[in-house]
Amino acid sequence: MPDLLLELFSEEIPARMQAKAADDLRRMVTDKLVAEGLVYEGARAFATPRRLALSVHGIPARQPDLKEERRGPRVGGPEPAIQGFLKATGLASIDEAKIQPDKKGNFYIALIEKPGRPALDVLAEILPVIVRTFPWPKSMRWGERSARPGALTWVRPLHAITATFGPETEEPDVVNFSVDGIEAGQTTFGHRFMAPAAISVRHFDDYEAKLKAAKVVLDPQTRKDMILADAKTLAQAQNLELVEDQGLLDEVTGLVEWPVALMGSFDKEFLSIPGEVIRATIRNNQKCFVVSDPSTVKLTNKFILTANIEATDGGKAIVAGNERVIRARLSDAKFFYETDLKTKLEDRLPKFDQIVFHEKLGTQGERIKRIERLAAEIAPLVGADVEKTKRAAHLAKADLLTEVVGEFPELQGLMGKYYALAQGEDASVAAASEDHYKPQGPADRVPTDPVSVAVALADKIDTLVGFWAADEKPTGSKDPYALRRAALGVIRLIVENSIRSNLVAIFDWQNDLILQSIAVTRRNAGAGTFFIGKGLEAWNDTRVEQRCIDLLSFFADRLKVQLREQGARHDLVDAVFSLGGQDDLLLVVRRVEALGNFLDTEDGKNLLAGTKRAGNILAIEEKRDKRTFDGAPDPSLYRQDEEKALAKAIDQVKREASRAVAAEDFGGAMSVMATLRPAVDAFFDKVKVNDDDPDVRENRLKLLNEIRAATRAVADFSKIQD
Amino acid sequence: MPTMDSLPAHMRPERSFQGLILTLQRYWADYGCVILQPYDMEVGAGTFHPATTLRALGPKRWNAAYVQPSRRPKDGRYGENPNRLQHYYQFQVILKPSPSDIQELYLKSLAAIGVDSALHDIRFVEDDWESPTLGAWGLGWECWCDGMEVSQFTYFQQVAGVECAPVAGELTYGLERLAMYVQGVDRVYDLNFNGREGDEKVTYGDVFLQAEQEYSRHNFEIADTAMLFEQFRMAEEACKKYLAAGWRNGGNQREHLMALPAYDQCIKASHVFNLLDARGVISVTERQSYILRVRELAKACGEAWVHTEAGRAA
Known part of the structure; x- marks a missing residue:
């Protein structure tokens, strides 16, 4: 059975869009084929920076024939209805229709036979529509034609379309269509610099082989494997180890058609900067890998870049150029780091009073003070030293105002730890800077040091209670403040550290502080006396604000989601919460576990x-x-x-x-x-x-x-x- | 066009900053661009030159290239940072409609200044461009050479709130960076400006270091904010006034006779805002409203422009 080869050749497609685009192309074409009665055997899609390619094999040469009966007007019905029926069904005269009786009388029935069309014609019809309606996250117009209404849009200018169809052993047909002046044909192009000439292709096999000869590796997985293998080899040759980075590897794979890994180095003096800062500098700005020394498990002064060409000098100029850029970047980073070390973390705090955390919830400064008070309150529950916990909460956010974190926001917390250690803080206090953000997601590590646990809980609970009070709860898919993640974080902190607590009491306690912040913010904004009607509800033996109980039920939902993801029975969570008065998450989870075992x-x-x-x-x-x-x-x-x-x-x-x-x-x-x-x-x-x-x-x-x-x-x- | 080898040593792009500029000008002149001179007002980027902002609008062909001194008051570092400047040069090329071989044209221009694509790793890395003050956006790339960003490449989709029809392609070369690269220099002030050696050599630092120090003081410490606030207000008012005065009902269509003078005031407002921003006297919330005010001016100028001789259909 014949195969389809389709290639859409364009200017450079953003790396982050390529994988989804290849997938969309495969899905759109194969869905349409199936809808047209053309059931195929298999399909594979590929992307490089300059092309999307699709191979669908085993497509029937023709659609199956279709037979359809269509019911028409009543025998003896009005003439216009009969004429309309003939026109719609293509019958030459009403004598060609069958007559079928039913309860209401005799009706004309037309037997329409729709012969299947050649797949080549069907493809010529569906492919241009797919090109025109392709779901790029952002697309653009270009060139002379962009002035006309209905001009083609694509992610970047589209230059050529290859579309062939035919059995493996024969010369294929070109699928005959054009989109906004681009004729489908069988001509594509090789590597931009190393083999830019036109290439004539027939089937997928010779397409892939000819591209390879023209310095284009079509399959992203192959490029990925090549980069990884070459990078590892380069590192190992010097008894070093590549620091693997899947996200970077994916991105780099989308930036090259012919990957060539090269190793460069930088001045050893930069190794005085924390390794994470070096890595962020080299990774984010230069898209290069870093390398570590297995004997010390620390970064070395080497990096690995992935070029898109085999340079005539073996890559010397490319390495030299990258080394210069990296040197300049690391100089900046070193300057930032050393500047940061000159200011004590606590001296940065007054600035937080000028920074709005949320328009209803006041400044970052107020928030830090609330977290400090709550952390001190939680400390005894988790066995943490109260003074250390206060100190940790006091300093935990200070690094947000440092130069390095300004440059690399993903290093928040971690830099705080380095700066805290550098100014001689207790190890637990320093660790809390980094660990109080954890866990960030289901796969992230849960801190165990009691000081970190107390600050982490206080940070997350303040966020949750705050946004509940500000009435900014997540709705549907919208959760701009990542409150679901915060609640899951609290659950994991409590359960994995076996912490006993009464959450509603804690919520209510923090709610009072939050309401004070809200009132201050309102007063500063010039609003009159602010009054929040407290809807109070009974909770165990006390009365607490109803919002806090509402927040607890949000936790119950999160717990259900988490248990479902772990494959456990989430309905049991309802069975336990429904008893009322249950806000000790550890006991809830234990009850659920015991119940699950019992029900087995x-x-x-x-x-x-x-x-x-x-x-x-x-x-x-x-x-x-x-x-x-x-x-x-x-x-x-x-x-x-x-x-x-x-x-x-x-x-x-x-x-x-x-x-x-x-x-x-x-x-x-x-x-x-x-x-x-x-x-x-x-x-x-x-x-x-x-x-x-x-x-x-x-x-x-x-x-x-x-x-x-x-x-x-x-x-x-x-x-x-x- | 003379090949690189036929150039005298002091004119060669890898020896001389001005040689690099002259080479780019020759290259784009050869292509058929009009070679303009810098616009005679303070702007934040080459894009602000009316030869780009306004000429990108409307159906008429337009191919131009020029150097534009660009001022970013906030980027001043008192001459102490090796590559940050509050005043620097951009080389700007605008091609409307964007030719289908525009990427090849760009790569050949790099070859003309000595960047050999068989030796260097040239890459087009996603970079979507948006100018909130100009009400403009486009899609394109940063162009990397061996890991360094040397140009911006944008297909304008919208400028001054008006859809580009046809789309123009914009190339912006960061001249100092590019020159540092081809000259192999790590500090911008060490660039050889005139391509001479010994006593005759003039460096970038000789020309601009003092200016960087003085303007950094000005931008961050001294600039008269009361005057600047007043200037912003005046420029905004003048822009609106000229726009209002420019409309005519000629024949069966509306036309505008004052788009360029009005746009000058929009540029003025934009630069004054940048200075106020550098002085740190505009709060985060105010910042957004100033940007919006400049955008409204830019949009009104764009609307006026497409009703002028150069901006409308023939």
């Missing part, structure tokens, strides 16, 4: 089924009688042994389970629950709930209610999905 057992599954059955019956009867069946059952009304046995079992389970729960032994509580199962099973097996005696019936319903109540010692079983 036969006893668990059956008890769940029994409890749900009890719940369902109650729901129906409560609805019918328009009342609930609370209250203790009356033992004198028990008529059957199974009732008595169940009542006894429930009593015992209630007592023992609450003892276990009080001791936070949730596994134990579940084991106790399991003992309820035979009694419940026997009850449902032998006892008819809706007895003819209304008193007996009511008593039995109360007993059912007791099952539900007993299981609530560990979870609300009604929230658990089957």
Whole structure:
């Protein structure tokens, strides 16, 4: 079966767009082929800086023929309707139509046979549409034609289109189409500098081979492998090690058609700058890899660049040029670093009073003070030294105002650590500068040093409570302040460090500080006396602001998402939160774990089924009688042994389970629950709930209610999905 | 055009800053560009020259090249940074409509100043251009030579709020950087300006170091902010006034007779704003509103321009 080769040859496509563009091209063409009844065998797409290419193999030469019956007007219907029908179906006269009776009478039926078209023609129709509607993130017009309405737009000027179609063994046909003056053909071009001449191509195989001969490696994966292998070899030849960097490798792969790795070096004096700063300088500005010495695990004064040509001097001029740029960049970085070291971190803090954190929440300066107070409050809960924690929170953000972080924002925190150590701060205090931002995502490390943990929690909780108070909660896909990530961070900090806490109390405490900040901001903005109506709600034994409980439910949602991602049962989170009063995340998670384990057992599954059955019956009867069946059952009304046995079992389970729960032994509580199962099973097996005696019936319903109540010692079983 | 080898030593781009400029001028003159002289006002970049901003608009062909002294008051470093300057030169080329071989033309211009693409690694790296003050944007690249950015390359899509039809291609060479590269010099002030040696040699520092020191003082410390605020206001007012005065109802279409003088005032406002910004007297929130005010002027000038003889369809 024939194959399609398509290449769209343009000026340099931004590296970050290439992979998606190749994928879009494959998807759009193959979707359209399938929609046209042309089921293909396989497709691969490629991108280089100057071309998108697609190979689809095993496309049928023709579409299958289609047969379609179309119903027309009633026999004897009005003439215009019959004429319209003939026109629409292409029948020469109404005699060619069949007549088919149905309930409403006799109708004309036209049998339309649509012969399949050659795939070549179909391609000529669909490819120009795909080019015209290609989803580039940003596209542009160019040249003479850009003045006309409807001019083609592309990511950068498009110069040539190659489109051939035919079986592997034969000379293929050119797919005949043009887009805004660009005729599809079979001519492409080699490497911009090393082999710029036109190349005539037929099939994918000779296309890829001829490109390679013309110094273009089509497949990005191959280019990636080449760069990585060559870079490693260069490093190893000097007993050094390449510092691998996937993001950089992806980007560099999109900047070259013919990768040539070269090694350069810089003055050793620059190694006095922290390695991360050297790496950021060389990586971000110059898109070069850095190299480390395996014996010291530190960076060396070497770097590896990826050129796009095999230079006539073997790359000497290229290396020399890159070395000069890197020297200039590192001089800047060194200057920034040394300038930063001259100012103590605390001396930078007054400037934060001038910097707005958020228009409703006041300045960065106020925020830092709030974080300090909260961190000191949290410190005892996590076993951190209060004074060290205060100091750490005081300094943690100061590096935002340093030159190096201004230049490389991704080094925030890390630079703070270096500068803190340089001014002789305690190691835990210094570490908190870097670690209080963590964890940044599900894969990031969770800090364990108690000082870092306290500051990290305070930072994130202040953010969350603040944006809740400012009414800037995430909605749908919009989460501009990364609040979901902050909440997940709190969850991981608490669970992975086994921290006991009552979150709602902490939220409420911080909420007071936030409201003060908001009031100050409003007053400074010239607003009149500011009053926030406090909607108070009961929480355990106190009354707290309703927002804090709302925030807790946001945490419950985050926890569900996280458990789902770990493959755990997220419905169990609801079952636990639904008990009310649950804001100790560590206990919530432990309860969920124990519940999950229990529900994996036969006893668990059956008890769940029994409890749900009890719940369902109650729901129906409560609805019918328009009342609930609370209250203790009356033992004198028990008529059957199974009732008595169940009542006894429930009593015992209630007592023992609450003892276990009080001791936070949730596994134990579940084991106790399991003992309820035979009694419940026997009850449902032998006892008819809706007895003819209304008193007996009511008593039995109360007993059912007791099952539900007993299981609530560990979870609300009604929230658990089957 | 003479080849590099036929040039006398002091005119060769790798020896002489002015030789580099003259070579680029010859190259683009040979292509058919009009070679203009710098605009006689303070601007932040070559793009502000009306030969780019205004001429990029409208359907008429336009190919021009020129050197433009560019002032970025905030970039002053008192002459102490090896490559940051508050006053520097850009070489600007504008080709409307953008020719289909514009990349090749650019690469040949590099060859003309001695950058051999068989020896050097020349790359087009994504860089989308946007000028909030000019109400302009385009797509293009930074052009790298061995890892150093030596030019900006932009296909204008919109200028002064008006869609470019046809699109113009803009090339901006950073002359000092390029010269440092071809001369092999690490400090801008060490550039050989006139290509002579010994007593006859004049360096970039000889010409500009004192100016960098003086203007840095001026830009950061002394510039009269009360006067500048007043100048901004006056330029803004004048621009609006000239624009209003320029409209005529000629025949069956509206035309404008004063787009260029009005645009001068827009340039003026933009530079005054840059000075105020360097003096640190404009707060973050005010900053945005000043940029917006200049943009409104630029847009109104663009609208006027497309109703002038040079800016409209024949």
